[in-house]
Amino acid sequence: MLQFSKVGPEAYVGDLVVYLARQPGKGTPRCTNNGAVDGVIRRVHALGDFSGKEGEHLLFYPEKGRQGIPSAKRILVVGLGKDGLNRELFRKAGGTIASLAMKSKVQELLLVVPDLACDMAEMVEGLAEGLVLGAYRFKKYKTKNDPDASGEMLNQAALYAVDHKGLDKALKLGEIGAQAACQARDMANEPASHWTPAHFSKYGRQLAAAHGMTCTVLDHARLKKLGLGGILAVNQGSACPPEMVILEYAVKPSAPTLLLVGKGLTFDSGGISLKPSAGMEEMKYDMCGGAAVLCAMQAVAQAKLKGLNLVAIVPATENLPGPAALKPGDVITQYGGKTVEVVNTDAEGRLILADALAYGIKRYKPDMVIDVATLTGAVIIGLGHHRTGLLSNNDDLCDRLFAAGDRSGEPLWRLPLDPEYTKQLKSEIADFKNVGKKDGGTITAAAFLKEFIGETPWAHLDIAGTAWDFTEKSYIPKGPSGIAVRTLFDFVRNWKG
Ligand code: BES
Numbered sequence: 001m002l003q004f005s006k007v008g009p010e011a012y013v014g015d016l017v018v019y020l021a022r023q024p025g026k027g028t029p030r031c032t033n034n035g036a037v038d039g040v041i042r043r044v045h046a047l048g049d050f051s052g053k054e055g056e057h058l059l060f061y062p063e064k065g066r067q068g069i070p071s072a073k074r075i076l077v078v079g080l081g082k083d084g085l086n087r088e089l090f091r092k093a094g095g096t097i098a099s100l101a102m103k104s105k106v107q108e109l110l111l112v113v114p115d116l117a118c119d120m121a122e123m124v125e126g127l128a129e130g131l132v133l134g135a136y137r138f139k140k141y142k143t144k145n146d147p148d149a150s151g152e153m154l155n156q157a158a159l160y161a162v163d164h165k166g167l168d169k170a171l172k173l174g175e176i177g178a179q180a181a182c183q184a185r186d187m188a189n190e191p192a193s194h195w196t197p198a199h200f201s202k203y204g205r206q207l208a209a210a211h212g213m214t215c216t217v218l219d220h221a222r223l224k225k226l227g228l229g230g231i232l233a234v235n236q237g238s239a240c241p242p243e244m245v246i247l248e249y250a251v252k253p254s255a256p257t258l259l260l261v262g263k264g265l266t267f268d269s270g271g272i273s274l275k276p277s278a279g280m281e282e283m284k285y286d287m288c289g290g291a292a293v294l295c296a297m298q299a300v301a302q303a304k305l306k307g308l309n310l311v312a313i314v315p316a317t318e319n320l321p322g323p324a325a326l327k328p329g330d331v332i333t334q335y336g337g338k339t340v341e342v343v344n345t346d347a348e349g350r351l352i353l354a355d356a357l358a359y360g361i362k363r364y365k366p367d368m369v370i371d372v373a374t375l376t377g378a379v380i381i382g383l384g385h386h387r388t389g390l391l392s393n394n395d396d397l398c399d400r401l402f403a404a405g406d407r408s409g410e411p412l413w414r415l416p417l418d419p420e421y422t423k424q425l426k427s428e429i430a431d432f433k434n435v436g437k438k439d440g441g442t443i444t445a446a447a448f449l450k451e452f453i454g455e456t457p458w459a460h461l462d463i464a465g466t467a468w469d470f471t472e473k474s475y476i477p478k479g480p481s482g483i484a485v486r487t488l489f490d491f492v493r494n495w496k497g
Pocket residue numbers: 268270286344346347348349374375376377378435436441464465
């Protein structure tokens with residue numbers, strides 16, 4: 001969708017030319033690229049209608065052949081404000097451009113990259129991310145009768161810079177990360193009837209074939225033979241068999257191995273501990289962790305990153321109250337032999353993750369592990385919809401994740417994980433219960449997972465608050481956000497031993 005254009009704005013005859021303008025301390029904002037356009041900005045500024053503030057915009061329709069003004073059908077100037085020029089600012093500008101373009105039924109646009117005193121690669125990457133993420137819409141199930149169905153989509157966005165040498169890579173990487181996040185949004189938007197565990201394994205196999213990775217799928221029989229009692233127990237009430245998808249990206253034996261595990265609960269009704277019906281439809285999103293790790297693998301493979309070997313595991317199943325369903329009070333045996341008294345069948349995520357984590361660590365001996373899961377409603381109470389919850393046994397891993405999250409516009413916040421919290425999980429008849437008291441729900445969920453980790457550096461991302469209803473931003477349309485895809489991609493890109 002994105003490329004650098006050889007044609008400059010004056011010669012461009014497409015639907016829209018876009019300029020970016022800083023808000024000056026005093027005086028008139030200027031787009032710094034075109035004197036004639038600056039003239040228009042000056043007039044509009046004098047009227048008090050445009051100051052260059054962040055998110056502000058000015059759209060006009062130039063007369064053909066007016067001296068110096070580009071001959072595109074429309075010209076858009078987007079404000080950048082006067083504060084720090086960081087990637088998030090450009091990402092938001094990209095999102096604003098995408099949504100305004102789509103509102104005007106623009107299919108092709110040319111964005112003139114301003115010459116500003118900042119890291120140009122960061123600027124281009126941010127703009128690329130914002131354009132792709134902001135142009136995302138899910139229209140698969142809209143028929144022609146719905147007015148929204150015919151709304152145009154942005155097909156092509158070209159960037160123009162006098163000298164774009166050295167910026168091609170930034171454009172490409174921004175696009176790869178953002179497209180992978182849009183892919184994760186697609187998976188999440190699908191109804192649970194159209195995104196089942198089998199869809200996860202099909203996608204894993206396709207990715208492996210396309211990028212030279214290895215995909216292994218453990219089916220019901222294999223899971224049983226290996227003793228993954230958590231995922232089997234959760235699956236009991238569903239008519240759809242469970243699948244555990246394992247995707248391997250190998251660069252070189254000397255590189256460290258990172259294990260990614262993503263919760264792939266394709267629908268969480270709560271099971272016998274049934275959830276209330278209001279809002280239950282949102283539980284089709286309970287697979288966003290699984291989507292995030294598969295799509296992060298996609299981005300890493302597309303970008304051909306070389307620093308880390310990766311293994312991604314997605315335990316995938318539904319949680320439904322069918323006739324054979326797991327019952328409160330049942331005792332199950334997780335992979336590795338620990339027993340769990342299932343007090344609440346709605347705390348199912350930790351049961352499937354415990355299996356996947358224990359199995360992945362035993363089988364692949366990773367140097368570090370990151371799991372991503374829509375695990376607890378409690379994280380929404382604690383952190384709302386802006387920061388993902390981070391719980392970990394390793395400070396260095398946390399620092400790297402904080403940095404990756406910051407660079408990606410997906411901030412994290414760490415919660416404690418002292419051994420005291422594990423006390424809530426004591427069971428009278430088994431090794432553990434699967435739930436503690438209500439208090440500190442995000443922490444006790446992570447404390448449960450910790451029992452299956454051992455000494456390996458590990459970080460757990462609770463994305464229940466950020467996987468959808470994420471902070472409103474121009475590049476985050478309503479619905480699933482694709483959270484964690486770009487953070488994980490950035491984590492791998494910036495890996496240095
Ligand atoms: N998938 C839910 C967590 C969730 C809740 C995600 C709301 C997004 C929004 C998870 O399986 C769950 O139901 N957790 C329970 C745990 C409780 C029973 C200890 C919860 O958070 O209520």
